[in-house]
Amino acid sequence: MAKIDWKQEVHKRKNELIQDLQGLLRIRSVLNETNATEEAPLGTGVKKALEYLLDLGKRDGFLIKNVGNLAGHLEMGSGDGLIAALCHVDVVPEGDGWIVDPFGGEIREGRIYGRGAIDDKGPTIAAYYGMKIVRDLGLPIDKRIRLIIGTDEESKWRCVNHYFENEEMPDRGFAPDADFPVIHAEKGIADFDLKQNRNSLREKGAKITLISFFSGRRYNMVPDYARAVLDIQQEQTEILQQFNDFIYRQELTGRYYVESGYVVLELEGISAHGMEPDHGKNAGLLLAGFLSTIKIDRKGMEFIKAAVHFFLGDSRGRALGVQHKDEQMGDVTINVGIMTYNDEDGGRFGLNMRYPASFSLDEGMEKIMRAAEEFHFQVSDISNLKPHYVPADDILIQKLVKVYEQQTNEKAELLAISGGTYARSLQSGVAFGALFPGRPDVAHQKDEYMELEDLLRAAALYAQAFYELALDE
Numbered sequence: 001m002a003k004i005d006w007k008q009e010v011h012k013r014k015n016e017l018i019q020d021l022q023g024l025l026r027i028r029s030v031l032n033e034t035n036a037t038e039e040a041p042l043g044t045g046v047k048k049a050l051e052y053l054l055d056l057g058k059r060d061g062f063l064i065k066n067v068g069n070l071a072g073h074l075e076m077g078s079g080d081g082l083i084a085a086l087c088h089v090d091v092v093p094e095g096d097g098w099i100v101d102p103f104g105g106e107i108r109e110g111r112i113y114g115r116g117a118i119d120d121k122g123p124t125i126a127a128y129y130g131m132k133i134v135r136d137l138g139l140p141i142d143k144r145i146r147l148i149i150g151t152d153e154e155s156k157w158r159c160v161n162h163y164f165e166n167e168e169m170p171d172r173g174f175a176p177d178a179d180f181p182v183i184h185a186e187k188g189i190a191d192f193d194l195k196q197n198r199n200s201l202r203e204k205g206a207k208i209t210l211i212s213f214f215s216g217r218r219y220n221m222v223p224d225y226a227r228a229v230l231d232i233q234q235e236q237t238e239i240l241q242q243f244n245d246f247i248y249r250q251e252l253t254g255r256y257y258v259e260s261g262y263v264v265l266e267l268e269g270i271s272a273h274g275m276e277p278d279h280g281k282n283a284g285l286l287l288a289g290f291l292s293t294i295k296i297d298r299k300g301m302e303f304i305k306a307a308v309h310f311f312l313g314d315s316r317g318r319a320l321g322v323q324h325k326d327e328q329m330g331d332v333t334i335n336v337g338i339m340t341y342n343d344e345d346g347g348r349f350g351l352n353m354r355y356p357a358s359f360s361l362d363e364g365m366e367k368i369m370r371a372a373e374e375f376h377f378q379v380s381d382i383s384n385l386k387p388h389y390v391p392a393d394d395i396l397i398q399k400l401v402k403v404y405e406q407q408t409n410e411k412a413e414l415l416a417i418s419g420g421t422y423a424r425s426l427q428s429g430v431a432f433g434a435l436f437p438g439r440p441d442v443a444h445q446k447d448e449y450m451e452l453e454d455l456l457r458a459a460a461l462y463a464q465a466f467y468e469l470a471l472d473e
């Protein structure tokens with residue numbers, strides 16, 4: 001067969017591709033459960049976007065299916081084998097400060113603008129045209145190709161959960177919802193609590209008593225604020241002076257005041273995503289660091305000492321005994337997203353641990369339990385997302401790498417990340433685009449855009465990827 005010029009095929013369809021994307025960008029497909037109905041469980045905007053894609057599929061002769069109004073697919077080809085691209089048409093709210101209309105689909109200086117342009121409507125339409133080109137050319141393929149459309153990626157993944165409860169799992173697939181070249185490894189993510197034992201009693205008559213402590217609300221964020229309430233019976237001025245010195249030395253922002261007879265200490269840190277705690281300054285841990293230098297009551301000190309011993313200045317779990325490095329996927333990391341303390345409930349740490357595929361979570365948890373016990377803490381409320389990993393020699397990766405290298409003339413380095421992509425919901429799936437290396441990531445930001453050039457490059461990559469993956473090995 002003659003060699004197919006994938007880029008040329010995309011260019012022939014450039015105008016309709018852009019128009020179809022503009023139509024999709026003009027739908028405000030933001031989750032809205034206040035107008036939810038059975039036909040539109042996530043709101044009418046999201047539903048309209050799903051229907052828009054299904055209508056495109058009908059127009060161009062694909063087999064289409066709406067799956068519970070939460071997801072859907074377009075299909076072509078025949079055979080037992082199934083390969084798929086997993087996309088989503090829901091978007092996060094537009095937010096403020098846009099220079100262009102967030103739902104206008106405007107084109108300026110070679111970029112197409114709009115909420116969802118890069119996440120994930122642009123890549124979705126690129127994948128759609130990739131599939132359409134394979135169909136238009138009537139290429140002989142051995143497997144069925146599906147474009148799966150989710151509508152709840154930005155919040156609870158109810159789309160893919162429902163979809164895969166009811167529909168067949170593809171043999172292989174990719175999600176055009178992250179970065180090129182190929183993301184083949186995503187860390188496991190375990191959230192759990194360390195809770196202070198109930199039988200720790202508060203010491204009577206201490207000079208300083210920790211009444212309460214609060215920092216952070218989310219496991220996966222570094223807290224940027226912490227607050228401790230103290231009952232200080234003696235030497236109050238001296239302690240407040242020490243707090244001032246501490247703030248000054250550490251170059252932090254903080255304050256103190258008296259409220260209902262108690263002294264309140266507040267400290268500010270720097271927020272960051274929990275996937276790399278070292279990118280932030282954990283206000284809770286820093287405040288614990290200060291409290292460890294003054295003599296507070298025994299139960300309060302047990303909480304503070306645990307914070308300092310296990311976590312202060314250590315995001316790698318060394319003191320918990322779970323330090324682990326993986327050549328490809330990096331370190332185990334632990335983010336202390338939540339810290340609370342009061343007399344009734346005792347202390348609690350809400351932790352977000354991210355770990356590579358070569359780390360045993362069961363063994364790690366046992367080590368953490370033993371270490372925590374020494375400080376009178378117990379592990380509870382564990383939730384876990386397993387690592388997602390497709391080995392480099394898997395045929396899926398081999399084929400995608402070949403396609404990428406052929407079309408871009410650049411080496412396709414495999415990426416390992418600490419976050420999670422949509423590809424996780426596929427049994428054998430990787431993230432494949434559509435943000436090219438070196439491009440700024442404008443997803444979820446104001447004036448979100450995709451370079452038209454990248455949109456077309458992505459479509460050509462997806463066309464060839466579908467084709468190659470749909471051939472028998």
Ligand SMILES: [Zn+2]
Nearest residue numbers: 119120153177
């Ligand atoms: Zn996305």
